[in-house]
Amino acid sequence: MKGLLTLAYKLLVNDRAKFVALLVGITFAVFLMVQMTSMFAGVLSRASSTVLNIGARVWVMDPAVNTVASSIPMPDYVADFVRSVDGVKYAVSLYSSGALVKLKDGAFQPVSVIGLDDTSLYGRPPMELGRIEDIYAENGFIVVHDSEFEKLGNPKIGTVFELNDHRAVIVGIAGASSSGLFGIPTLYTTYTRAQQYIPSTRFTDAYILVEPKSESDIPHIKAEVAKLGYLALTSEEFISRISTYYTYKTGLGMNILIMTAISFIVGLSISGQTFYTFIIENLEKFGALKAIGAKGRELVWMILFQATFVSLVGLGLGIGLCTCVIFLAKLRMPNYAASIVAGNLLLAFGMVIIIAAISSYIGVRRVLRIEPFDIFRG
């Protein structure tokens, strides 16, 4: 079999023009598919950045909430109720809102403000510079060092700006595992200070962050919260809810899906057509092999090998090209939202396998139909 596959390999690779055309087609298709889905994955990841960065196990929210940014404030008694539920180790309120800061140069910059529970600072970010306790200092704010950081003029500890006519001072710089979706910097302060600085609605608890005593307590907590008319989700469920919202309710997912499908069709068209031409041009040769003594299944193996080989090389090149483009794009635009995850790669692999299967199916049909007698007849 190795000799047959070597023969198939040489027939494919030595036909440089066709081989390159096949590679270009599949590489281009894979590049587009991975690029599209990577952007989508990046968007979804960023849409859930607050959930990831805060790190709470269970989030309690209004049932109408679809994304972190679109929180619906809840009355104070919800937090009290949640604390009283069996299985809750502790529960704290989280403030989340948008605001405008006035920078030293007079420019205004929208920011996202997270107000942590004053007592526990539950959901605190990992510090890069300064101490988390300094958040209690007068006018203290901690800025997140993410891709939006420079929009605040690359602040340092001690940098002063205005927030709703209040003086605000940077007392620490925090890291973040994920940047936000909307391209605005994030500030942390205490819950109380956030309430004082930012004009608020009647209720101010955006979320209630819950630490259960054990994983087995979560279903009970969810059930009790539901009885009150609110929703309790684990962090994974909340991320999934956000993903579902962006995927199915914003048009973003559909557009990405359409672009991915178009990429697939383009790839299939180019490689399918080229592979079919390759088979047609070699049809007589396959017929000659049959006449000499090659069995039908051996020719099928040869064609499958050719289709699989060119598809996998194209897959590798496409992923490599996409990785390079994303890497270069992130060098120029640090907030570029694209990330290659296992799902992208699996999707691209699946699509490429389908391209290989369809291309080889067409080829196999033609090759199996050719009769050695046709070779004699000329």
Next chain:
Amino acid sequence: MPDVAIAARNLQKWFGEDAARTVAVRDVSFDVYLGEMLYIVGPSGSGKTTLLSMVSGILRPNEGQVAVEGTDLWSLTNDEIAEFRLRKIGFVFQDYHLFPRLTTAENVAIPLILRREPWDESVKKALTYLDVVGLKDRASLPPVKLSGGEQQRVAIARAMIGQPDILILDEPTASLDGDTGRNIVTFIKEQVLNAHRSIVIVTHDARIYEYAHRILNMEDGQLKGITQGQASAK
């Protein structure tokens, strides 16, 4: 009486059905003997190629039997027939059907590769056969760089490398000039034919009739007669 290599009995082949039926070969019987060079001749459309295809295990007859070295060829499965062709029969096609993307040596090695012999060993063995046909120095060239006569010799080397008992040649001189054609047939007769091998050639090139032991004359799908060739008379 020499040993029979191929025994064809009452072969019939038609294409299409009912009103569209065209009979290509009608009730043809003949033997091919070991050590013999047999020609099948006749005008275009007389059924030569169809007959050749039936006796070489390529085209299933509608009626009749073909026994090759005692094996009833058409009682075998398709895979068994393919394996039989690979082991017992060597083909030289009219248009050679060499692979332009392979080297000359790789082209010659194909039957061994189909027999699952290792690639490198097969190509190495191909060099020996290219040496026999006088083309060892062209081993690394693609066939398109060779002349028509040289390509024909490559095709012969490919047919010979598996050491088949029967060699089938379809119009081997059709695209060659007179001298080259005669040289090729002389070469086949002197270098390829032996007491354990039979050669069947389909041709309508009268210039090479002199090399045949016997000649089958086909006309309108029927065997019009078998004549002794000049080689036999000599």
